[in-house]
Amino acid sequence: MTSLTRRYRFSASHRLHSAELSEAENARVYGKCNNPFGHGHDYVLEVTVGGPVHPLTGLIVSVHALDDFIERHVLRLFANRNLNLDVAQFAALVPTTENIALVIADLIQRHWHDRFGSVPAGLRRVHIQETDRNGFEILLGVSGNRAPISTETESVTVHG
Amino acid sequence: MVLVTRKAEFSASHFCRVRSLNDPENYRLFGEEANPNGHGHNYIVEVTVEGDPDPITGMVIDLKHLKEVLERHVIEPLDHRFLNYEVPPFDRVVPSTANVALEIWRRIEPEVSTPSTRLARIRLFETSELYIDVDREGLDA
Numbered sequence: 275m276t277s278l279t280r281r282y283r284f285s286a287s288h289r290l291h292s293a294e295l296s297e298a299e300n301a302r303v304y305g306k307c308n309n310p311f312g313h314g315h316d317y318v319l320e321v322t323v324g325g326p327v328h329p330l331t332g333l334i335v336s337v338h339a340l341d342d343f344i345e346r347h348v349l350r351l352f353a354n355r356n357l358n359l360d361v362a363q364f365a366a367l368v369p370t371t372e373n374i375a376l377v378i379a380d381l382i383q384r385h386w387h388d389r390f391g392s393v394p395a396g397l398r399r400v401h402i403q404e405t406d407r408n409g410f411e412i413l414l415g416v417s418g419n420r421a422p423i424s425t426e427t428e429s430v431t432v433h434g
Numbered sequence: 435m436v437l438v439t440r441k442a443e444f445s446a447s448h449f450c451r452v453r454s455l456n457d458p459e460n461y462r463l464f465g466e467e468a469n470p471n472g473h474g475h476n477y478i479v480e481v482t483v484e485g486d487p488d489p490i491t492g493m494v495i496d497l498k499h500l501k502e503v504l505e506r507h508v509i510e511p512l513d514h515r516f517l518n519y520e521v522p523p524f525d526r527v528v529p530s531t532a533n534v535a536l537e538i539w540r541r542i543e544p545e546v547s548t549p550s551t552r553l554a555r556i557r558l559f560e561t562s563e564l565y566i567d568v569d570r571e572g573l574d575a
Contacts, residue, residue: 279564332450333532338462
């Protein structure tokens, strides 16, 4: 397979707190990340797109178009936001980096066909570095690119 | 099976334009990479060879040999060159990151293929924010 990986950056704040857990349980599970005022990170997002190299243009996907797409559908929603308060997907979902990766993969897949439906390329991987020490990765199946994440996701690996 | 990766760097200039497309179409596809006067990158290439370690030497491939192969077949012909003008096939093939990665694969593969080793992956960074992977499956695509 040939694939293209593009790296983006965004800064955002969040608080890890589950409504399903008691105050004491939240403090135990999330530790410092449960601080009620929240805290922030400089996230590094890698988006990997796989597909054949077009014989005329030499492109798997236009980087120019991909940048515009990611800006429009991801970075504009996430950059310099309080994820808990400003991003609708996290109103009832704890903004762990696992969930941020799943939400971003879903946003990309949801809008992919409208912009890149004519290109035989699809999302293969979303990787987010929360800090230099914590990386989160979602690998996506090769077939199709519009299925809901719950069936499309082959594996979620978390490595610190 | 063990994967062995060697990294090398080269700097080169290029532009990305398709001759049969007009100026706005080229800029729409390639952005500022379409500037006909060209621009440059510090490319980083990671070559990954796979195989089982030799029972006597303990090595999958002699890294001195891999270093020389990279020097002779990638660095020497590409470093400090204007790819579109000086490095075939980029006089007629767009030197996009993917095409440069595929060309490196073609140049390296015969040099590292032995009964016990084969090329597994080429990863080419055009910048720290953009890289292309080619693996064996990609050649059939």
